[in-house]
Amino acid sequence: MLSDIEIARNAKMLPIEQIAGKLGIERDDLEFYGKYKAKLPLRLLSDRKDKKDGKLVLVTAMNPTPAGEGKTTVSIGLAQALNKQNKNAMLALREPSLGPVFGIKGGAAGGGYSQVVPMDDINLHFTGDLHAITSANNLLAAMIDNHLYQGNELKLDKDRILWKRCLDMNDRALRSLNLGVGGGVNGVPRNEVFSITAASEIMAILCLASDMEDLKKRLANIAIAYDMDGNIVRASALHAEGAMSVLLKDAICPNLVQSLEHTPALIHGGPFANIAHGCNSIIATRMALKLADIVVTEAGFGADLGAEKFLDIKCRTAGIWPNAVVIVATVRSLKYNAGIPKEELNKPNAEAVAAGFPNLAKHIENILSYGIPCVVASNQFLTDTEEELETLRRLCEEKGATFAPAQIFAKGGEGGQELADAVLKAIETPASGPHYMYDLDMPVEKKIEAIAKNIYGAANVEILPEAMKKIEDFTKAGFGNTPVCIAKTQYSLSDNLKVLGRPEGFTLTVRDIWLSAGAGFLVALTGAIVTMPGLPKHPAAMDIDIDANGVIEGLF
Numbered sequence: 003m004l005s006d007i008e009i010a011r012n013a014k015m016l017p018i019e020q021i022a023g024k025l026g027i028e029r030d031d032l033e034f035y036g037k038y039k040a041k042l043p044l045r046l047l048s049d050r051k052d053k054k055d056g057k058l059v060l061v062t063a064m065n066p067t068p069a070g071e072g073k074t075t076v077s078i079g080l081a082q083a084l085n086k087q088n089k090n091a092m093l094a095l096r097e098p099s100l101g102p103v104f105g106i107k108g109g110a111a112g113g114g115y116s117q118v119v120p121m122d123d124i125n126l127h128f129t130g131d132l133h134a135i136t137s138a139n140n141l142l143a144a145m146i147d148n149h150l151y152q153g154n155e156l157k158l159d160k161d162r163i164l165w166k167r168c169l170d171m172n173d174r175a176l177r178s179l180n181l182g183v184g185g186g187v188n189g190v191p192r193n194e195v196f197s198i199t200a201a202s203e204i205m206a207i208l209c210l211a212s213d214m215e216d217l218k219k220r221l222a223n224i225a226i227a228y229d230m231d232g233n234i235v236r237a238s239a240l241h242a243e244g245a246m247s248v249l250l251k252d253a254i255c256p257n258l259v260q261s262l263e264h265t266p267a268l269i270h271g272g273p274f275a276n277i278a279h280g281c282n283s284i285i286a287t288r289m290a291l292k293l294a295d296i297v298v299t300e301a302g303f304g305a306d307l308g309a310e311k312f313l314d315i316k317c318r319t320a321g322i323w324p325n326a327v328v329i330v331a332t333v334r335s336l337k338y339n340a341g342i343p344k345e346e347l348n349k350p351n352a353e354a355v356a357a358g359f360p361n362l363a364k365h366i367e368n369i370l371s372y373g374i375p376c377v378v379a380s381n382q383f384l385t386d387t388e389e390e391l392e393t394l395r396r397l398c399e400e401k402g403a404t405f406a407p408a409q410i411f412a413k414g415g416e417g418g419q420e421l422a423d424a425v426l427k428a429i430e431t432p433a434s435g436p437h438y439m440y441d442l443d444m445p446v447e448k449k450i451e452a453i454a455k456n457i458y459g460a461a462n463v464e465i466l467p468e469a470m471k472k473i474e475d476f477t478k479a480g481f482g483n484t485p486v487c488i489a490k491t492q493y494s495l496s497d498n499l500k501v502l503g504r505p506e507g508f509t510l511t512v513r514d515i516w517l518s519a520g521a522g523f524l525v526a527l528t529g530a531i532v533t534m535p536g537l538p539k540h541p542a543a544m545d546i547d548i549d550a551n552g553v554i555e556g557l558f
């Protein structure tokens with residue numbers, strides 16, 4: 003059996019101008035990054051502003067498990083399946099972060115015969131977007147510390163600097179450190195915290211900006227620190243937004259690639275969903291909606307994180323709304339939620355499928371509560387039995403969701419025909435329009451409570467005193483009427499990663515609040531979540547290599 007990278011390497015890719023031609027894009031409109039990648043100019047969006055939007059399909063999942071769910075793989079396979087039915091469909095996906103690629107999660111280009119290519123490029127440096135975001139982020143950090151060193155005219159409080167450096171790599175040693183040690187020419191000594199680039203506010207800003215002017219405005223609005231009088235100081239006070247925008251001038255443009263079956267794909271922006279808002283860029287999604295009749299997009303991790311933030315943050319900001327939601331589940335993951343050990347997941351056990359179903363049931367209930375048609379895609383493994391699949395079908399239909407098995411890993415678009423049929427039927431259902439989980443004028447703590455109780459199923463919310471003080475301060479400073487982005491473990495509906503299934507009666511604990519003024523939301527940190535991941539004992543990097551001919555091995 004071929005590995006993902008072997009399948010990708012054997013693929014017959016079309017020159018990217020041919021993929022663009024399918025979308026009505028001229029060769030002169032492409033900024034080439036080799037033969038098979040290109041950036042699209044923002045003017046393509048404005049040139050098509052009067053064109054009717056296509057239908058939008060959001061792909062999300064149950065809470066992830068070690069068994070693997072394959073959300074990106076299903077997204078790609080679904081788009082390929084739709085094109086096999088002569089539908090004008092395309093993808094709008096997130097860019098992978100280098101951290102997970104060299105850590106434990108692996109790449110994010112799909113798998114089997116449902117991949118986007120060139121897979122190795124996409125999973126590594128791609129077109130350099132994440133590097134540009136890292137540079138823009140750290141330019142602002144350098145300007146802040148330089149301002150402190152050069153006399154601190156703005157009277158910034160060095161102990162209340164809000165801006166954090168970032169790096170696109172898993173590196174736990176950077177979670178907390180000291181800067182300017184020794185003072186003098188080394189700068190002003192102070193504490194610093196790093197986040198991974200995918201969790202940085204610049205990533206969120208890039209993904210929520212509508213155009214270059216909006217990007218520059220958001221960069222100017224970044225809250226960098228408090229001054230000695232307790233006032234919030236913005237990046238505009240350092241005149242940093244211009245230089246940061248220059249660093250992001252190419253990164254703001256979406257990247258066009260293709261799937262193994264030559265389905266067009268825009269891959270742009272990559273915030274994590276457990277510590278950021280987990281969606282690809284608004285610009286790429288809007289552009290795709292103008293270029294295709296059906297757009298398949300995804301949101302990170304389980305529906306409690308990515309889908310909630312897609313609906314309550316991205317859709318609210320962009321003025322869009324999905325016509326259908328696909329929740330990816332597997333028989334193996336349901337059995338894992340029932341407490342079956344990983345090494346026994348391949349054994350037939352329909353009773354365990356039923357016992358683990360409550361986790362998936364909660365996600366179905368949540369999506370339906372937004373008024374959106376819901377399809378459950380059962381990403382099939384060879385070990386799945388008919389009894390297990392029929393048990394899952396019956397339980398899904400009892401909850402009001404359409405069930406569709408998919409064999410897109412092994413068969414590509416051909417294996418997704420039943421899923422494509424279900425999605426086509428779902429998107430014809432009249433949409434009820436946007437229905438958010440909370441109103442923006444609600445107090446911040448009530449927004450958190452609305453998400454925790456309605457989406458996670460929490461009984462109570464405890465906001466620790468330091469976090470509550472920050473909520474009060476940020477509200478007083480005029481940031482109370484913003485969405486809330488909750489940073490929470492992806493492995494559980496609760497804030498305890500070890501609690502599987504559908505926990506009840508638990509308390510969600512909010513220990514800190516971060517202000518993302520440029521992105522336009524507050525981040526509520528819960529449980530033990532950290533914004534700079536670490537590497538595992540045996541990181542994937544130990545198994546990645548390149549031979550004398552430049553052939554890469556070991557990528558997922």
